[in-house]
Every structure is written in structure tokens, then in C-alpha cells.
Amino acid sequence: MRTVLNRSRNGVCRLLFTFLLASLGGGAAQIATAQDKQTIHSVVLRVDAPRPKPISRLDLPPADLGFAGGALATEDNQTTGRFLGQDFVTTNIAVPPEQALEALETALADGARYVVVLADGPMVVQLADAAGDRALVLNARAPDDDLRNANCRANLLHIAPSRAMLADALAQFLIWKKWPRWFLIEGSHPEDTAMADAYRRAARKFGGKLAEERVFEDTGGSRRTDTGHVQVQKQIPVFTQRASKHDVVIAADEADVFAAYLPYHTWEARPVAGSAGLRPTTWHPAQEAWGATQFQRRFEKLNGRFLRPEDYQVWLALRVLSEGATRTGSDQPDVLSEYILGDDFEIAAFKGEKLTFRPWNGQIRQPILLVGSRVLVSVSPQDEYLHRVSKLDTLGYDEPESACDLGR
Amino acid sequence: MSHPLIRAACLATCLAAPGVAPAYTVYVTNEKDNTVSVLDSDTLEVTATFDGGQRPRGITISPDGASLFVCASDDDTVRVFDTATLKQTHTLPSGPDPELLVLHPSGNPLYIANEDDNLVTVVDVETHTVLAEIPVGVEPEGVGISPDGKTLVNTSETTNMAHFIDTETFQIYENILVDQRPRFAQFTDDGTRLYVSSEIGGTVTVIDPAVPETIHKITFEIPGLSPEAIQPVGVRTTADGKTVFVALGPANRVAVINGDTFEVEDYLLVGQRVWQMAFTPDEKYLFTTNGNSNDVSIVDVAKMKVIKSVQVGRQPWGVAVSPN
Numbered sequence: 142m143r144t145v146l147n148r149s150r151n152g153v154c155r156l157l158f159t160f161l162l163a164s165l166g167g168g169a170a171q172i173a174t175a176q177d178k179q180t181i182h183s184v185v186l187r188v189d190a191p192r193p194k195p196i197s198r199l200d201l202p203p204a205d206l207g208f209a210g211g212a213l214a215t216e217d218n219q220t221t222g223r224f225l226g227q228d229f230v231t232t233n234i235a236v237p238p239e240q241a242l243e244a245l246e247t248a249l250a251d252g253a254r255y256v257v258v259l260a261d262g263p264m265v266v267q268l269a270d271a272a273g274d275r276a277l278v279l280n281a282r283a284p285d286d287d288l289r290n291a292n293c294r295a296n297l298l299h300i301a302p303s304r305a306m307l308a309d310a311l312a313q314f315l316i317w318k319k320w321p322r323w324f325l326i327e328g329s330h331p332e333d334t335a336m337a338d339a340y341r342r343a344a345r346k347f348g349g350k351l352a353e354e355r356v357f358e359d360t361g362g363s364r365r366t367d368t369g370h371v372q373v374q375k376q377i378p379v380f381t382q383r384a385s386k387h388d389v390v391i392a393a394d395e396a397d398v399f400a401a402y403l404p405y406h407t408w409e410a411r412p413v414a415g416s417a418g419l420r421p422t423t424w425h426p427a428q429e430a431w432g433a434t435q436f437q438r439r440f441e442k443l444n445g446r447f448l449r450p451e452d453y454q455v456w457l458a459l460r461v462l463s464e465g466a467t468r469t470g471s472d473q474p475d476v477l478s479e480y481i482l483g484d485d486f487e488i489a490a491f492k493g494e495k496l497t498f499r500p501w502n503g504q505i506r507q508p509i510l511l512v513g514s515r516v517l518v519s520v521s522p523q524d525e526y527l528h529r530v531s532k533l534d535t536l537g538y539d540e541p542e543s544a545c546d547l548g549r
Numbered sequence: 550m551s552h553p554l555i556r557a558a559c560l561a562t563c564l565a566a567p568g569v570a571p572a573y574t575v576y577v578t579n580e581k582d583n584t585v586s587v588l589d590s591d592t593l594e595v596t597a598t599f600d601g602g603q604r605p606r607g608i609t610i611s612p613d614g615a616s617l618f619v620c621a622s623d624d625d626t627v628r629v630f631d632t633a634t635l636k637q638t639h640t641l642p643s644g645p646d647p648e649l650l651v652l653h654p655s656g657n658p659l660y661i662a663n664e665d666d667n668l669v670t671v672v673d674v675e676t677h678t679v680l681a682e683i684p685v686g687v688e689p690e691g692v693g694i695s696p697d698g699k700t701l702v703n704t705s706e707t708t709n710m711a712h713f714i715d716t717e718t719f720q721i722y723e724n725i726l727v728d729q730r731p732r733f734a735q736f737t738d739d740g741t742r743l744y745v746s747s748e749i750g751g752t753v754t755v756i757d758p759a760v761p762e763t764i765h766k767i768t769f770e771i772p773g774l775s776p777e778a779i780q781p782v783g784v785r786t787t788a789d790g791k792t793v794f795v796a797l798g799p800a801n802r803v804a805v806i807n808g809d810t811f812e813v814e815d816y817l818l819v820g821q822r823v824w825q826m827a828f829t830p831d832e833k834y835l836f837t838t839n840g841n842s843n844d845v846s847i848v849d850v851a852k853m854k855v856i857k858s859v860q861v862g863r864q865p866w867g868v869a870v871s872p873n
Binding site (some may be wrong): 220221224319338340432435436438439446467468487488490494495531532 | 646658664667686687688696706707708709710724726728729748749750751775777778780789
């Protein structure tokens with residue numbers, strides 16, 4: 142392992158030296174000679190499964206969801222690349238699930254060696270297995286905990302946080318607030334159950350108590366109707382009445398069926414968290430700490446809209462690849478993957494500390510933002526939670542409890 | 550803010566009044582309060598506070614001490630104040646969201662990092678015109694000038710490079726990769742060393758600017774603190790280059806480094822989230838801005854001790870000290 146790393150380091154030295162020679166002529170936009178030039182070819186593959194419309198029209202997905210973050214990352218990467226003689230090419234593909242494997246084959250045939258995937262968990266595994274050793278796959282959406290555990294893959298890195306990381310981030314804050322009694326309401330879809338399981342696990346881990354648990358059945362029908370709020374105002378109080386004494390209502394509603402209706406309508410005057418109210422997420426357009434304002438502005442100038450979590454995750458995935466390529470001087474997936482999972486890798490991503498990877502399952506460690514509708518509320522891990530390796534490992538499955546066995 | 554001309558001025562002052570500690574004026578930008586606090590280096594008290602524009606951050610002072618330059622980030626301008634009256638005399642075109650700036654040792658021109666536009670703007674402080682806009686890496690932040698004024702070094706936070714710029718041609722002639730999120734670049738007074746701090750990387754890269762090449766990387770370790778909490782930002786070196794001070798952000802400490810061996814010799818406990826620092830010209834004191842505790846800490850350089858904390862405005866960011 143060390144040998145490969147060292148060899149790639151020499152690659153950087155050679156590259157810098159080449160650049161030094163090339164730059165003696167002066168000039169800002171220095172480009173290395175053609176034979177030195179490396180191309181890091183990535184594809185952003187978004188698999189659009191049919192979904193009902195969101196409850197709130199503010200959540201309607203823009204056509205360039207994820208791709209817009211990729212566009213900014215590619216600009217950032219090219220700026221660095223122009224100084225080092227590396228070219229970063231990104232192709233965007235949006236397909237329905239039945240065309241995903243075919244789209245992957247086409248992209249690989251075109252020379253892409255890196256695939257950033259926006260898809261659900263089972264599809265991510267399918268694509269990673271299909272890619273095999275032909276490409277490094279980066280998961281920028283699926284939060285499934287089993288992808289980080291028993292169902293992990295050697296050619297798969299996780300940029301999106303897992304459900305356990307999101308639940309733990311919220312749980313730490315609720316315990317810090319001394320709101321340990323939770324009223325958990327979960328939706329009736331499998332992903333809702335998975336998220337509720339993550340909150341149950343977080344309660345055990347951090348000392349929360351599930352005072353009450355209920356399931357909100359999705360009975361189908363359209364998501365919005367004119368004057369629908371009239372019925373909501375009657376239904377939600379009734380649904381939430383006579384719950385055991387609780388400090389906070391936690392909604393596990395990834396399918397987006399009911400959570401947005403909870404705030405202000407619950408029977409008891411209690412704050413709502415989880416899928417509505419105080420939400421754990423990777424990004425929010427109001428985030429301004431740690432130099433994020435400049436990042437938000439650059440994105441908005443380029444794309445004409447606010448930055449969404451999917452955009453942030455695709456941006457981060459491509460920045461991780463660029464950082465690997467810059468530091469190793471290589472464009473090869475195996476070299477980059479080894480460096481990215483190694484001790485020397487680190488990346489700044491407007492979260493106030495460096496992000497690194499968990500080598501045992503390929504998950505990037507990251508602080509999780511806790512956001513209200515307008516502003517940032519807090520950032521987890523909370524200061525009070527300590528860890529022998531990294532405080533970030535207080536979020537999600539830690540190494541001793543991981544069921545992922547990649548032989549690393 | 551400790552280039553040779555300032556020191557020469559100090560020397561003259563010191564000789565003129567032997568045995569008496571000269572009083573300098575210390576200016577601190579308060580990012581949240583939109584003000585500049587003024588301190589007296591003799592009494593160590595706040596003597597005045599004045600309006601610094603929207604979100605004042607980077608600050609520097611002319612070699613003659615007459616003019617104060619403040620990056621008013623949310624006003625997209627550099628405000629210039631008369632130090633005698635503390636009144637604004639004019640503004641300079643800075644490009645959007647100016648953050649840090651540095652003056653040529655002669656006092657002109659002024660080099661400003663524009664984070665939003667990936668540019669370094671060069672402004673003539675006499676004619677108030679833009680001389681050049683230099684395209685650099687993503688999110689330019691730190692700007693350092695060599696004592697001979699021939700080399701400008703700019704750090705770009707997302708590209709993670711120190712860009713070496715020829716101040717006559719305004720062209721980049723070399724780039725050196727450093728660790729994540731480089732914030733600040735500081736030459737020694739003799740120009741033989743350049744220190745670049747990496748906030749997220751947690752290191753300071755020591756560069757021989759003549760080649761230029763990296764010769765050492767300084768790392769930090771503080772018992773009881775996680776490595777992530779150690780985030781180097783501001784860097785200052787004594788005139789003889791033998792001692793280097795590095796502000797460590799949320800570690801709430803200033804590292805004291807031996808300028809010959811690059812070993813960390815001490816950590817001085819200061820206020821919370823320490824970012825920028827400035828010496829008095831006689832190097833008796835070092836002032837640090839502590840953004841999260843709303844104060845400045847004052848280091849007695851000879852004793853290597855923090856002797857006092859003085860409350861200023863909210864979220865103090867930058868600091869500059871008068872040369873006389």
C-alpha cells in the first residue's frame with residue numbers, strides 16, 4: 142500500500158516540476174503540454190424514479206438537481222487543474238430506473254472512470270456491481286444504512302450521510318437540549334420505517350426515550366388540493382392527541398406524506414423535528430458559517446437558484462475526486478480510491494473542519510447541519526460528545542459495530 | 550504589518566524618546582458591530598470606536614500612519630480613514646466582498662483578495678484606480694508581500710495553493726500546493742521565509758520563496774484538544790525572524806514557533822476563535838483578535854505571556870497598529 146502511495150507522490154513532484162518548466166514563460170493560465178495532460182472523466186448519473194409531487198411546491202425538484210452542484214465542482218476543479226495540467230470532464234445523465242444500467246454502460250464506453258450516482262439504495266448497489274473494477278462509484282443520495290454495513294461494496298464511496306448519521310446528529314442535539322422524551326411518528330413506506338429504525342437506534346445510543354410511536358398510513362390520493370389546509374387543521378390534532386408525555390415530536394417521513402403538516406397542528410404544543418421542523422441535513426441555502434457565503438454566491442451566480450443538499454453532495458463527490466487526483470498526480474480510480482481512503486486524505490467543504498473517509502466502509506465523515514426553515518439552528522456532533530478517533534465518528538455506525546467486511 | 554519601513558519609523562521614535570515606552574494606536578475591526586475599536590498601546594484601554602462600514606474585516610495602515618484601510622466586505626469597497634480624525638476620507642474600488650489586503654512596502658499600491666470573483670485586485674491608493682485584476686484560484690484569501698515588494702503571494706482557499714505573482718507584470722509565475730483552506734501568507738522581514746497557514750489542514754507550510762519550494766510543514770498538537778479544533782489562520786514573525794506566532798482559531802491559542810528549527814515552543818491561551826494578530830512596532834506587544842469572545846488578548850512578547858484581555862466590539866476580526 143505504502144509503495145503505491147509513495148510512487149504517486151513522486152508523480153506529484155514530477156507534475157509540479159513540469160509545470161514549473163512550463164510556467165517559466167509567465168502567464169496566469171498555464172497549461173501543461175499535451176502529453177502531460179490527464180483527464181479525470183466523471184459522469185453524474187441521476188436515476189429519476191417516478192414519485193408523487195412533494196407536499197410543498199417549494200420542494201419541487203429543479204431539472205438540474207445535482208447537476209448544478211456538479212457544474213460548480215467542475216469549475217472549481219478546472220481552476221486547480223489549469224495550474225497542474227489536469228483536465229476535469231463531467232457528463233450529466235438523467236434516466237428512468239429501467240435505463241440506468243444501459244446508461245452506465247454507455248458512459249463507461251465513453252471513457253468515464255468515475256460515476257457519481259443519485260439513486261435509491263438498491264439501484265446504487267446494482268450500478269456499483271455492474272461497474273465492477275471499471276469505475277469508482279460515489280453515492281451522492283442513498284442514505285441506506287445497509288449500504289454502509291452488510292451490503293457494502295469495495296468500489297463504492299458514500300458522500301451522502303447514512304440515516305444513522307442523520308438520526309444521531311438530531312439525537313445529540315435533543316439530548317443536549319434535555320428533550321429526551323420523543324413522540325415518533327413514522328410513515329408507512331419502507332424508507333420511512335428505515336428512518337424510524339435509525340431514530341430508535343439513536344434513542345438507545347444517546348439515552349432518548351420513545352414515549353409514543355405511531356404510524357401515519359399513506360392512503361394515497363393527490364398530495365395537494367385547493368383549501369386542503371382546512372382538513373389538515375382538523376386531522377393532525379386528532380391524529381396526535383392522547384400521546385404519552387413527550388418533549389418533542391419526531392417525524393420519519395422520507396416519502397413526504399405528512400411531516401410538513403405537523404408543525405403548529407400537533408395536539409400538544411411541542412416542537413417538531415426530523416422530516417419537518419428541525420431537520421438534519423448536509424446543506425441549507427442559509428448556511429453562512431466557515432466561508433460558506435462565498436460558496437453559496439458562486440453557486441447562485443452559476444445556476445440562478447439556491448443550493449440543495451443533492452447539489453452539495455454531487456459537488457463534494459467531484460471535489461473529493463479532484464483532491465485525490467491533485468495530490469496523487471494520477472487519473473486512475475484504484476490510485477485515487479486508495480489515497481481517498483488513506484490517512485493523508487482531507488478535504489475542506491465549508492463545514493468548519495476537514496472531512497475524511499471511514500476506511501472500513503467508504504463513508505465520508507461530515508458534520509450534519511440541523512436547520513429550521515430560515516436559518517441554521519445547530520451543527521452536530523455536539524461538543525459534549527467525545528470519541529477516541531474523531532468526534533465525527535459519534536455519528537452513524539462506528540468501526541467496531543460495522544458489519545461491512547471489505548478486507549481492508 | 551511589520552515591514553522594514555515601519556520598523557525604521559519605530560526606531561526613530563524610540564531614539565527620540567529614550568527610556569520611555571512609545572504609545573502606539575491599535576485598530577481592531579469588529580465584523581458584527583460594523584465598527585473599528587481604537588486602543589492605546591500604553592494604557593491598553595479602548596479610547597474610541599468609530600463606524601467602519603458594513604462587515605469590516607481586513608485592515609491595514611499606511612507606512613506613514615496617516616491612512617487606515619478597511620475592507621468593508623458587505624459594502625464591496627475598501628474604506629480609507631484619516632487616523633488623525635477617524636473620519637472616512639474616501640473609498641477605493643476593491644471588487645466585490647474584499648476580505649484581506651496588503652500594502653506594497655512603499656505604501657502603494659494596495660493588493661486586495663476578492664473571494665467571490667477569484668481575483669486579486671491591485672489598486673493605486675493615490676489615483677484611486679484599479680491597476681490590474683489578477684485571476685487566481687478559487688476563493689482567494691491571504692495576500693502577503695515580499696519585503697522588496699517584487700513578489701505578491703496569494704492563497705486560494707478551495708484551490709489550496711499559494712500563487713506567486715510578479716508585482717511588475719501581474720502574472721502568476723509559480724503555484725505551490727499547500728494543505729486545505731490556506732488563509733494567510735506572511736514573509737519574514739529578510740524575505741527568506743514565507744509562512745502559509747492552512748485552516749482546515751491544521752498546518753503551516755514553510756516555503757523558501759527564492760526557489761520557491763516547500764521546506765517544512767509545521768503541525769500542532771495540544772493535549773485535550775481534538776486535531777480538528779486546531780485551525781491556523783493569522784501568522785506574524787518577529788523582525789529577526791526567530792519567532793513565529795500562529796493564531797489557532799477555535800483552539801483559542803497562539804502557537805509560538807522557533808523560526809530556525811520550526812519547532813513549536815509554546816501555546817499561549819488567548820480568547821475564543823483567535824484569527825488575526827499584529828505587533829506594536831517595538832515588538833513589545835502582540836495583539837490578537839478573538840472573534841467569539843469579543844475581545845483582544847495582549848501578549849507581552851519578551852515574557853511570552855498573555856498579560857491582558859480587553860473587550861472590544863462584537864466579533865473582532867482584523868487588527869493593525871500605527872507605525873508611530
